[in-house]
Amino acid sequence: VRAGSEYLQIHPDSLIDSSQELGSILISKGDESQVRLRDIANIERGYKEPAVNKLHMDGHRAIGIGVSTEKGGNVVTMGEGIKQRLKELQGRFPLGMELEVIYMQSDMVITAIDAFLVNLMEAVAIVIVVLLLFMGLRSGLIIGFVLVLTIAGTFIFMGPAGLALERISLGALIIALGMLVDNAIVIIDGMLVRIKAGMDPEEAAKEVAGQTSMPLLGATAVAIIAFAAIGLSPDSTGEFCRSLFIVIAISLSLSWVTAMTITPLLGIWFLKPPTDAEKKADKDPYDNAFYNGYKKFLALCIRFRWVTVAVVAGFFALSVYGFQFTDKTFFPASTTPKYRLDVFWSVDQHIDETEEKAAIIEKGLAELPGVTHVASAIGQGPLRFILTFTPEKEHSGFAQFLVDIEDYTTLQDDIKRAEEYVQSVAPDAISFGRTFDLGPSKPGKIEARLVGPDVDVLRDLEQQTLAIMKADGDAKGSRGRWFERVKVIHPKLSEEQADAHGITTRSVALAIQSTFEGHPVGVYREQDEVIPVLFRQPAPLRNDVANLRQIPIWSPVAQRYIPLANVVTGLETHWSDDVVERRNRKRTLTVVTDPTKDSAPKLWKRLSEKIEALPFPPGYHVEWGGEYESSTDAQEALFAPIPMFVGIMILIVVGLFNAIRQPLVIWLTVPLALIGVTGGLLLFKQPFGFMALLGFLSLSGMLIKNAIVLVDEIDLQIREGKPTYDAVLDSGVSRLRPVAMAAATTVLGMIPLFTDAFYIAMAVTIVGGLLVATVLTMIVVPTFYAILFKAKKDDDRNTTPAPASGGGATTAPPAAA
Structure with missing residues (x-):
């Protein structure tokens, strides 16, 4: 009410303070007398019946x-x-x-985080032990310290980036572990070779860091961009795995920064110059049985270069053929x-x-x-x-x-x-x-959506589809999402009798609702909760369908209740669809099933061929949901930005070499990783699902990174006057240890992920692909280079490549080696 310039609220006292006081409400009998509600009705407080x-x-x-x-x-x-x-x-x-x-999700998270932290520590320990064994005590400790420092820095930056410690982010660190030491290995290896050749440690550090900064920056950028499609995938699967890309981007960026700053400094402090006796010996660090054996084999492959290409092409064709036998499960089970x-x-x-x-x-x-x-x-x-x-x-x-x-x-x-x-x-x-499931799930692994206008036709197609599913020995839980048709009682209203009693179809519907379900007649407010007040008939009347004809209906004409039987000609029972779903404004009946033994893709392939062969009338068709749709949508979302990122990666590589042939050599080796991927998946019986696909994309970044430093070394030695053939051989020898070490640390660091159901397929993909691709990098890259630059033995002509914009060798110059 308005009171001057203000509005005041009026709150009258409630006459009802409890549900039992509803019985005190007075009701007119129609003859000017009144009765209490409790005198003519039982008032009970209870739950909805039947329960939902x-x-x-x-x-x-x-x-x-x-x-x-x-x-x-x-x-x-x-x-x-x-x-x-x-x-x-x-x-x-x-x-x-x-x-x-x-x-209790918190308990599951704690258990998972603890297990992953153990896996991470195991992976770090494995990598450091490998470094100590193959790089020496001082070199191994330096690289190991830089690795721990990079991981610690990644943890620091994860907070501002809004990332938590969870399965995906911790797994990303394990995946990136081998790549995190790549840059430091290149710096320390280059310093070792120069120091052994008599160069001052500080000068060696300046020369290696100066020569490798741009090639390693470009290679690191390529490795990060290889994961970018994951981070920018717009669907739910991409959102689920987004932290994978962010963590890898942070950690790899930090690895390059520490490799260019802290690693050379530690090398100056702790790498020992050779003693006088070692200087007098002046032994070539690459003059041993291992390096000599590799050099002879590489020379043989280059000599019979087309045979080498044919053999590699044969293995690649075999891997393409064998890939069809890999499982294609979308996401692993929890x-x-x-x-x-x-x-x-x-x-x-x-x-x-x-x-x-x-x-x-x-x-x-x-x-x-x-x-x-x-x-x-x-x-x-x-x-x-x-x-x-x-x-x-x-x-x-x-x-x-x-x-x-x-x-x-x-x-x-x-x-x-x-x-x-x-x-x-x-x-x-x-x-x-x-x-x-560890990934997105649907009501059924296999979903056939039958689309069309007529319900009866869809029901007929449903039965044919279910027959196909049930006939397959590997399908279980086959059912339609509209479920069965239900029995419906339809009272046939007599218009003549209804009009005579003043009864409408609405009053009949309200009477039936009041009898069985209950008709809302008001609400009762209890503190901040609103409870509906229902009117319904006594239990004996509402619990027996035989009493349907006796339902009382108020007749305005007779001013009394009459039974429903007086205004209906009969009760008809027929079947009706209780559920009718639409998708994109079209009637859609979804039939689902799940596999018992085989993977969902294998079962889908068998079923889809038979279901799509059904005689669909005009205007009717089948669409596929379930795991097939989730996988397709995720891959489409993942592949959509890939051409852009591949283009960026190509531009980076072309910019590093300021030429075309060197990037061509590098990119020709990327598809060959499929040889190891197919072999690994078949050997370990792992599916090529979404996580394996991510592993394959990331693998391409690792391979390009290794190939860049190898080709850059070849170019450097050619620019310094060495014949192309000799430069190819010597560069392969000088890059063998760093490339092999980088691959070994990545592969061995993946071992803890072999026990994790979510990451094992990705780990197998990376391990199998990297093992084979490392061998191919050290054989195929020099061979392709020799083919494109026409390198021949005893040919003194120097096929000088275009100067690299970033410049720089990744190891010592030929004189030092």
Whole structure:
């Protein structure tokens, strides 16, 4: 109300302070007399009936509470805070109430981070031991110190970049570990050769750093850009792996900075000049059986260069052929010791019936070997507790069991055992078990979307599709996402009788709703909660469908209630589609299934050929979702920016050499990595999924980096007057140790990732590709160079390449060597 220049609120006292006081409300009887509501109705406070969903935990009814970390929050801090608060509230729990945890993400994160930190320390230790063994004590300690310093610097910069310590960011450090020492190895190796040749350590440091700064900067930039497609992928998979690119970009950038600053300084301080006796000996550091053997083999390959090319091409063709036999799983399964078991009964089954059947299954699952806890969500999926988990939508005949086991290594055996048990006690249901995915997940690994205008035609296509899926021995859980048609009772209203009693279709609908479900007649406010007030008929009338004809309907004409039978000519029962989904404004019936043994891509290939061969009427077609769609979308998003990044990488390499032939030599070796990739994946029986694809892209950056320093060394020796043929051989010899060391540290540093389900495919891809590609780099790159520059033995002509804009050798000049 307005009071002068102000508005004042008026809050009258409420006459109802509790739900029981609703009974005091006076209702007119129509004859000017009044009665209390409690005199003509039973007032009860309860829950919605029938329930939409229910939850059980270890055989007891439960209420699920989900807590999510706020944006920018720390899940570990949040988890510890929840544990502390629950501990404080433990004493206030009613007698008989217990608290059980279905999933505590903070515990999983702590376990995963601890395991990854151990893997990281193991990888660092492996790399340092390799450096000590093959580079010597002083050189190994210098490079090892610089490596630790680079990792520490990466941790410092991760904070401002908004990155946390998690599976992806820590895995990125392990992936980059071998590359982090590449630059330092080149600097220390160059200084060692010069110092042994009699050069002052400080002069050696200045010369090596000056000559290698631009080539190593360009090579590092190429290695970073090779991961850029991951960081800029716009889909959910790219978002999931974005920290991988950012961490690698930070760490590799820091590795170049430390290689140009701290590494030369430490080399000046700790690398010992040769003694007088060593100077008198003046022994060539490359004059031993290992280097001589490599030089002879390389000379043989260059002499029979076209035979070498033919052999390499043969291996490449064989790898292309063998690649078709690799598995193509999109994302690996999680190693969490938990699996889900989905059971679908008829969609029109009452939820109480579903609960009774689920209780039997829950008890049986709990008695299986190795099972520690069983939670069951009835009527729909549980709260979303994992980012990659999508709960099942509302379905009164659905139950999902979340089963905790002792050891994740027995997951597949446990799932098979559980499936067999459920099929024995619920043969009328569709049941199947699944692990939780580490990447994006869908209702089914295989999804066939049948698109068209007519529901009946789609249902017919659904049956044909299900028949194909069920006929395949590797498909399980085959079902349509519209589920079964349900029985619907349709009262046929007699217009003549309805008009005579003043009854409309709306009043009939309200009467039926009031009888069975309850009709909202008001709300009751209790503090900050609004509770609906429903009017419905007594339980004996609403719990028996036979009483449908006796439903009372108010007749305005007769001024009394009359039974529904007076205004209907009959009750018809027919089948109806309870769910009709549309996608892009078109009716879409999705049929899903999951593989039992083979991978999803193999099963999809078999099924898609048969389903696409079905006689689709005009206007009808099939689209593919599931893992096929996720994989396709992720790869399209990943490949979309790749041409731009490849162009940038090519421009960097061309800019380094200011020529075309040298970059051509380097890029010709990149596809040859497929030889090692195919062999590694087949040997270790790993799939070429999304993570393996990322590994292959990153592998290209590593190979280009190694090839750049080798070709740059060849060019330097040619510019200093050495014949092309001799420069090719001598450069290969001088670059053998740094390239081999860089590859060895990367390969051995990947060993801890072989125990991680998420990264093993990527690790196998990088290890297999790098092992073979390193050999090819030291053989094929010199051979291609000899072909393009027409290098021949005993040819004194110097095919001088164009001067490199960055200049610089990566090791000592020929005189020093």
